[in-house]
Each structure stands twice: as structure tokens, then as C-alpha cells.
Amino acid sequence: MIMMAGTVLIVLGLLFFLSGTVGLLRFPDVFTRLHALSKADTLALGLVCAGLALHADDGALQLKLLLIWLLVIVSGATCSSLIARAALAHGIRPWQR
Amino acid sequence: MHPVEVTFDALLLFSMVVLAWQGVHARNMFRAVVSFMMFGLLTAVAWVRLEAPDIALAEASLGAGLTGALLLATLGRLGPERRGPRRRRAMKLSMLPWLALGLVGTTVLLAVTLSLPAPGLGEAVLAAMPAAGVDSPVTAVLLNFRAWDTLLEIGVMLLAVIALWSLGQDVLASTSRLPAPALPALVRVLFPLFVLSTFYLLWRGGHGPGGAFPAGALLAAGLVLALLAGARVPERMRGAPLRWAVGGGLFAFLIVAVGGMWAAGAFFAYPPQHASILIAIVEIAAGLSIGVMLTALFLGGEPTEVRRGRT
Numbered sequence: 236m237i238m239m240a241g242t243v244l245i246v247l248g249l250l251f252f253l254s255g256t257v258g259l260l261r262f263p264d265v266f267t268r269l270h271a272l273s274k275a276d277t278l279a280l281g282l283v284c285a286g287l288a289l290h291a292d293d294g295a296l297q298l299k300l301l302l303i304w305l306l307v308i309v310s311g312a313t314c315s316s317l318i319a320r321a322a323l324a325h326g327i328r329p330w331q332r
Numbered sequence: 333m334h335p336v337e338v339t340f341d342a343l344l345l346f347s348m349v350v351l352a353w354q355g356v357h358a359r360n361m362f363r364a365v366v367s368f369m370m371f372g373l374l375t376a377v378a379w380v381r382l383e384a385p386d387i388a389l390a391e392a393s394l395g396a397g398l399t400g401a402l403l404l405a406t407l408g409r410l411g412p413e414r415r416g417p418r419r420r421r422a423m424k425l426s427m428l429p430w431l432a433l434g435l436v437g438t439t440v441l442l443a444v445t446l447s448l449p450a451p452g453l454g455e456a457v458l459a460a461m462p463a464a465g466v467d468s469p470v471t472a473v474l475l476n477f478r479a480w481d482t483l484l485e486i487g488v489m490l491l492a493v494i495a496l497w498s499l500g501q502d503v504l505a506s507t508s509r510l511p512a513p514a515l516p517a518l519v520r521v522l523f524p525l526f527v528l529s530t531f532y533l534l535w536r537g538g539h540g541p542g543g544a545f546p547a548g549a550l551l552a553a554g555l556v557l558a559l560l561a562g563a564r565v566p567e568r569m570r571g572a573p574l575r576w577a578v579g580g581g582l583f584a585f586l587i588v589a590v591g592g593m594w595a596a597g598a599f600f601a602y603p604p605q606h607a608s609i610l611i612a613i614v615e616i617a618a619g620l621s622i623g624v625m626l627t628a629l630f631l632g633g634e635p636t637e638v639r640r641g642r643t
Contacts, residue, residue: 306522306525309518309521309522310518310522312514313514313515313517313518316512316514317512317514317515320512
């Protein structure tokens with residue numbers, strides 16, 4: 236039962252990765268692409284880590300998975316902010332309809 | 333092997349070939365560097381698939397991480413790229429000899445690989461493990477059985493730093509920084525974690541994947557991140573202290589090696605009852621020194637020494 240729940244979470248996470256990638260390929264400029272990637276991928280990784288933690292039978296391993304997710308949240312958010320600022324500094328204007 | 337594993341490996345190999353091609357034939361340097369970094373990451377995954385976690389750690393931290401940072405920093409200093417006329421790279425007849433040569437080369441390599449003795453030196457290493465002083469075969473080879481090779485590797489790295497530093501001074505001071513408040517905040521949170529993980533990897537090297545090279549690379553990653561966030565080499569560290577930190581790994585290594593000559597009768601012969609502690613000393617000294625050396629390479633030159641008594 237727990238194993239099933241873990242697998243469902245992983246598959247759900249993969250779907251979010253897929254939607255983030257579709258956003259990266261389809262959106263018009265760097266800011267909208269960042270918007271798609273940073274949010275979808277962070278959630279996706281969280282779901283995958285949660286799923287893997289349910290599959291793991293070792294407390295230390297589960298803590299490491301949680302730590303990986305937290306580190307990616309912090310660094311991912313910072314990276315997105317840095318890329319967006321660099322793009323603005325290089326004179327890229329946000330896309331408008 | 334499970335079909336899923338076969339599919340994964342095939343995808344991995346295919347992506348690596350594509351990324352290698354992109355790295356060579358990219359439209360501009362930036363794309364080439366990014367392809368190279370992704371190639372490094374996938375190479376690390378490939379090492380994991382080959383059940384070599386030690387090399388995977390080193391590849392991920394050095395190959396994908398720090399080399400990427402060095403290449404990007406270099407790219408930033410090169411200035412805007414001059415655009416030449418785009419050449420069409422069509423499949424031409426002149427490529428055929430190269431293709432044939434590549435095929436022959438690959439075949440010869442494959443034949444040589446298959447003709448090597450199958451278990452290699454693994455058996456010999458495992459047989460000698462009780463006398464090694466550590467539980468991890470990889471660390472035993474790197475810091476005991478073949479410590480000479482590791483000494484030379486650290487020596488080469490030191491030579492690279494000396495060569496780079498003799499070319500000029502720290503160029504980081506003159507580069508402009510983006511006003512990005514998020515990065516210094518991130519570094520303040522993460523830097524203690526970098527230091528902690530460095531020592532974790534050093535400690536773990538004794539009995540599992542880890543050791544001086546991944547630990548040094550991690551320390552360097554933390555220091556480079558701090559430099560990018562606006563930190564500078566403290567003034568009291570410049571000059572002699574920094575030079576000692578850069579050369580300290582090789583120095584400690586040499587002292588232990590020469591001490592072995594005096595205590596056990598041969599260069600790098602550890603007395604068995606002290607092997608553990610000696611290897612730990614060498615590992616910590618080498619790891620910290622590798623971290624400082626990699627950061628020194630990123631600096632691009634020796635930080636200017638501020639003379640006392642002048643403003």
C-alpha cells in the first residue's frame with residue numbers, strides 16, 4: 236500500500252517535470268520559461284523525493300532525500316532570480332502580448 | 333539486465349554522444365560550455381551505472397561543477413565573441429577518411445579492452461586490504477598502495493596554480509557584479525553546509541566513497557560561490573598564509589613520505605600500526621589544499637598583497 240502511494244507520487248512528479256519541460260520549450264521568452272521551469276520542477280522533485288522516501292526503509296536515507304529537496308528549493312530559487320536579473324541587465328524586455 | 337536498465341543506458345549513451353557533438357559544433361562558446369557541463373553531469377551518471385561512485389563524485393564536482401565555473405569565468409573575461417561568417421558544415425567527401433579512421437580506432441580500442449585480463453588488479457588490492465589502514469579499497473589505492481601517483485597529481489595541480497599566478501594578479505577584483513541580493517543570502521546559509529560536507533566526505537573516505545578530491549572540490553565550490561557573491565580574500569590571508577594553504581597538501585604528503593623512509597625504510601612506506609592516522613593526516617591536508625588550489629585557479633591570479641604603512 237505504502238509502496239503503491241510512493242509510486243503514484245513519483246509518477247505524479249514525472250508529470251510535473253514533463254509540464255515544466257513543455258513550458259521551457261513553448262513559452263516565448265526567458266522570464267516565462269523560468270516561471271514554468273522553477274515552479275514545476277521544484278514541485279516535481281519534491282514529489283519524486285517523497286515517493287522515493289516512501290520506498291526507502293532507512294530513516295537516514297529519507298532525511299537525505301528531504302535535504303536534497305530543500306537544497307534544490309533554495310538554490311533553484313536563487314538561480315532563477317540570478318538568471319532573470321542577468322537577462323534584465325542585458326536589456327531583455329519581458330514578453331508582452 | 334532488466335529492459336528498463338538497458339533502455340536507460342542506451343538513452344544515456346545517446347545523450348552523451350549528442351552533447352559531445354554539441355560541445356564541439358555549438359554556434360557560440362557559451363553553448364559549447366553549457367554542453368560540456370551537461371556532458372560532465374551525464375558522465376557522472378554513467379560512472380554511477382558502472383558502479384564506480386568514487387569517480388562519479390569526483391566527476392560531478394570537478395568535471396561538471398568547477399571546470400564549468402572556470403570555463404564560464406574565462407568566457408566572461410574574453411569579452412563579446414566576434415561573429416565570423418557562419419560556415420556550412422555539410423557532410424563532405426573529405427570527412428570520409430576521418431570517419432574510417434574513427435571506426436578503426438574504436439575497433440582497436442574495443443579489442444584492447446576485451447583482451448585485458450578480466451578482474452584486473454582488484455583481487456590483488458582486496459588481498460592487501462588488511463594492511464592498508466583504511467576500509468575503502470579506493471582510498472587504500474589512492475593514499476597507500478599508489479600514493480606516489482596521488483602525490484604527483486597534487487604536484488601537477490600546484491604547478492598549474494604557480495603558472496597561473498605568475499602570469500598576473502587577481503582579476504576578480506576588477507569584474508563588475510550584478511546587484512543580486514539573493515546570492516549573498518544563499519551563500520550565508522549554504523557556506524557552513526559546504527564546510528560540513530567537505531569534512532563529511534574527508535571522514536567518509538576512510539570507509540566508503542569520498543576522500544580528498546571530492547571533498548576538495550566541494551570546498552572549492554563553496555569558496556567560489558562566496559567569491560561570486562562578493563566575498564574577497566581577507567587581507568591578512570594574502571601573501572604567505574595563502575601560499576602555505578596552497579602548498580600545504582603537497583608539503584604534508586612529502587613529509588609523510590619522507591618520514592616513511594626514515595621509520596619504515598622506504599619512500600611512502602607507512603608503519604602498519606600508524607597507517608590509519610597517517611592516511612587521515614594526508615587525506616585532510618590534501619583535501620583542504622586541493623580546495624584552496626582550485627579556488628586559486630578560479631581567482632585567476634594571486635590576490636594583491638596590501639602593504640602595511642601605506643594607504
